[in-house]
Amino acid sequence: MLLEIKDLTREFVRRGVPFAAVDHVNLSMDDGEFIAIVGRSGNGKSTLLNMVSGLLRPTSGTVTVEGKTVAELDDRALSRLRNRTIGFVTQSQTLLPNLTVIDNVILPAVLFPDDPVTHDQDHAAEEATAPDVPKQTISGQDPSADQSDPDMPDVIAPATSPSPSDEQTDALTMRAHALLADLQVDDLAHSYPRELSGGEMRRVSIARALMNQPKLLIADEPTGDLDAESTLIVMRLLRSLVDRGTSVLMVTHDADALPYADRILTLDAGRLAEKTA
Numbered sequence: 001m002l003l004e005i006k007d008l009t010r011e012f013v014r015r016g017v018p019f020a021a022v023d024h025v026n027l028s029m030d031d032g033e034f035i036a037i038v039g040r041s042g043n044g045k046s047t048l049l050n051m052v053s054g055l056l057r058p059t060s061g062t063v064t065v066e067g068k069t070v071a072e073l074d075d076r077a078l079s080r081l082r083n084r085t086i087g088f089v090t091q092s093q094t095l096l097p098n099l100t101v102i103d104n105v106i107l108p109a110v111l112f113p114d115d116p117v118t119h120d121q122d123h124a125a126e127e128a129t130a131p132d133v134p135k136q137t138i139s140g141q142d143p144s145a146d147q148s149d150p151d152m153p154d155v156i157a158p159a160t161s162p163s164p165s166d167e168q169t170d171a172l173t174m175r176a177h178a179l180l181a182d183l184q185v186d187d188l189a190h191s192y193p194r195e196l197s198g199g200e201m202r203r204v205s206i207a208r209a210l211m212n213q214p215k216l217l218i219a220d221e222p223t224g225d226l227d228a229e230s231t232l233i234v235m236r237l238l239r240s241l242v243d244r245g246t247s248v249l250m251v252t253h254d255a256d257a258l259p260y261a262d263r264i265l266t267l268d269a270g271r272l273a274e275k276t277a
């Protein structure tokens, strides 16, 4: 089983009174499943996704990814899980401001260069033709940009291993361009995040989350600020990934995104249930 959520609860305290934002949730996901979760604002959707990805600790219950209990992992194992097994498109913008678009997308792949991603999965992006571009490295620092990273994304972990070889960097650059092309933002590869619209940033974030070919993509409102055409592009890409074995757990308010999912669940006051028509 790829993901197993058992009796998961997260309490917060409001005005001195504890309440369960996520309340005894159970869910299992296998490879190649596409689950959408809908629910009114404040009903616990982001809290649930944050626990699945290990960003938030449960009050009780467990999240198990590929047999490993997320809350029991040490920092390095958790970073590796979030970098390699899980891709996370967060609700808020987490691109690094001082890196170009292409370097933001490549970044997750150079964090653990001793553990290269195997490119044996038949992913959509690999079928795309990469444009003829100069070799990129994670060096495109914009001297005028703020060097602090208040929005450091969860994929960031200290890179303690040697840098990838030129050949690996070329392959990673080609893959990043192919993903950006799939999402129709490759013309922005050398722009900085501050030069992008909200919808463009969202698509770049999706490319970054897919860079390491995650087995489980967690997406919090992936089409939140996209127009109808971009929504179609993103949802078709997610569907094609699912059809090739990736699993997607998506939270959405977007009715146009729902037909692409295999199952639709509701989260109501922290309680998860199958959506009835």
Ligand SMILES: Nc1ncnc2c1ncn2[C@@H]1O[C@H](COP(=O)(O)OP(=O)(O)OP(=O)(O)O)[C@@H](O)[C@H]1O
Pocket: 012, 013, 014, 021, 039, 040, 041, 042, 043, 044, 045, 046, 047, 048
């Ligand atoms: N750190 C926190 N401390 C206290 N309460 C919190 C905290 N984080 C979330 N909550 C509360 O928990 C509930 C669930 O929040 P959550 O962000 O999971 O909702 P959501 O369903 O994702 O909402 P939205 O659709 O608006 O993003 C809300 O009532 C929120 O105010």
